[in-house]
Amino acid sequence: MKSGLERIDMGNRFGSAGVQQVYSDVEAYYGAQVAKHGATPRGVDWSCQATQSLRFVQLLRICDFAAPFALNDVGCGYGALCAFLDLRYPDSRVDYLGVDLSRAMISRARRRFRRADRRFSIGKASPRLADYSVASGVMNVNVGYSRAAWEDFIAAVLQDMRRTSRRGFSVNFMSDANGASEASGNLPETRLYRTNPERWIPYCEDALGCSVETLENYGMKEFTLLLRCRQNLAEDLPLRH
Amino acid sequence: MGAMIKDSTTLEILVQLNKRFDTESLPEMIELQKEFSVFSNKRSLRQAFALLGIVPTDWSERRRWYKFLDHLKTYPSDLPKVNGHDRVIKAFRDGLAAAAPIPISIKCHSAAEDPRVTVAKGRPVVFTIETHLIVSIPTTPGREVRKQAAEVAKQRRAAKKK
Numbered sequence: 001m002k003s004g005l006e007r008i009d010m011g012n013r014f015g016s017a018g019v020q021q022v023y024s025d026v027e028a029y030y031g032a033q034v035a036k037h038g039a040t041p042r043g044v045d046w047s048c049q050a051t052q053s054l055r056f057v058q059l060l061r062i063c064d065f066a067a068p069f070a071l072n073d074v075g076c077g078y079g080a081l082c083a084f085l086d087l088r089y090p091d092s093r094v095d096y097l098g099v100d101l102s103r104a105m106i107s108r109a110r111r112r113f114r115r116a117d118r119r120f121s122i123g124k125a126s127p128r129l130a131d132y133s134v135a136s137g138v139m140n141v142n143v144g145y146s147r148a149a150w151e152d153f154i155a156a157v158l159q160d161m162r163r164t165s166r167r168g169f170s171v172n173f174m175s176d177a178n179g180a181s182e183a184s185g186n187l188p189e190t191r192l193y194r195t196n197p198e199r200w201i202p203y204c205e206d207a208l209g210c211s212v213e214t215l216e217n218y219g220m221k222e223f224t225l226l227l228r229c230r231q232n233l234a235e236d237l238p239l240r241h
Numbered sequence: 242m243g244a245m246i247k248d249s250t251t252l253e254i255l256v257q258l259n260k261r262f263d264t265e266s267l268p269e270m271i272e273l274q275k276e277f278s279v280f281s282n283k284r285s286l287r288q289a290f291a292l293l294g295i296v297p298t299d300w301s302e303r304r305r306w307y308k309f310l311d312h313l314k315t316y317p318s319d320l321p322k323v324n325g326h327d328r329v330i331k332a333f334r335d336g337l338a339a340a341a342p343i344p345i346s347i348k349c350h351s352a353a354e355d356p357r358v359t360v361a362k363g364r365p366v367v368f369t370i371e372t373h374l375i376v377s378i379p380t381t382p383g384r385e386v387r388k389q390a391a392e393v394a395k396q397r398r399a400a401k402k403k
Contacts, residue, residue: 041294047294048292048293048294048295049291049292049294050273050277050279050292050293050294051269051273053276053277054269054272054273054276054277057276218272219268219269219270219271219272219273220268220269220272
């Protein structure tokens with residue numbers, strides 16, 4: 001039987017150097033977006049605050065708000081989820097860590113939220129193990145990479161989320177079932193990654209050891225995967241920074 | 242619209258609105274209304290449209306757009322004792338919560354012909370197949386407003402000379 005680490009690293013087709021280049025290009029892309037649109041939903045490629053919040057509603061279904069918990073927000077941008085948490089769950093105790101590749105985004109997030117339980121870190125993966133992780137819209141804009149290369153990047157992000165989450169994590173994808181979407185503004189179709197749940201469910205179940213719940217039909221041309229960790233791979237795996 | 246925002250901004254906003262509430266985007270709007278009560282008595286039209294990102298791309302026009310939305314409170318509507326602002330909110334709220342929601346279109350009509358905000362069902366453009374809920378805003382085109390203002394100024398100058 002394969003160890004968690006062997007299973008988690010399989011299927012990476014273009015190597016770590018290639019993935020590094022993708023991370024670098026993603027950082028450049030979102031740095032430019034926030035410079036152009038500021039700390040607004042458009043700065044992170046969403047059309048408006050309402051649709052951004054509706055995505056948060058779906059992603060946070062992975063969390064049990066009955067007790068305090070630690071949450072990693074991967075690709076946190078300017079920290080929009082912090083504001084949403086305060087508004088939607090004012091009485092909940094959430095130890096939040098936002099992680100983003102873009103220095104410009106993190107800089108804006110730190111200026112907006114100065115609290116002990118709202119922290120931010122520059123990087124591609126969370127430097128800590130948390131109860132849950134969420135990632136909104138991280139997989140959508142392929143910054144010009146081929147489908148295969150972009151899927152390697154997605155697999156790497158999912159692996160990192162798995163190894164830094166104790167209980168579960170959630171991600172969203174643009175659906176390939178309904179054609180054009182409002183997400184990602186006026187970007188050409190070739191720059192967008194669309195997929196279906198069946199593409200990623202087997203990977204999350206077999207390689208990441210998760211049980212998967214798919215959320216669809218919430219009015220948007222996308223779907224959200226809620227991934228509950230079946231075994232504690234995190235304890236076997238070193239954290240990547 | 243008219244005196245308050247540029248005619249080009251009016252057109253831009255109409256395009257944005259009609260795209261967000263067309264047949265294709267309607268499920269998203271229904272869900273947003275269900276989840277966040279975007280259109281309600283507790284939220285102004287300015288807040289609702291800000292939440293939906295329905296704003297002019299030209300930053301300098303945004304303030305005027307919001308001012309116009311507030312100004313709708315001074316407009317009459319096709320319902321007694323309901324002002325234009327509240328009528329628009331009611332139309333969106335009721336439309337999105339309907340048992341069988343239909344797309345919503347916004348259009349403008351001449352304020353000289355009818356100064357009220359009106360709501361009706363129909364086909365907003367000739368090639369539309371489906372019935373829409375049509376919210377119509379009374380508008381005076383910018384050039385007419387400027388013409389009227391120039392006429393008033395001319396009369397004032399003439400009166401001063403006498």
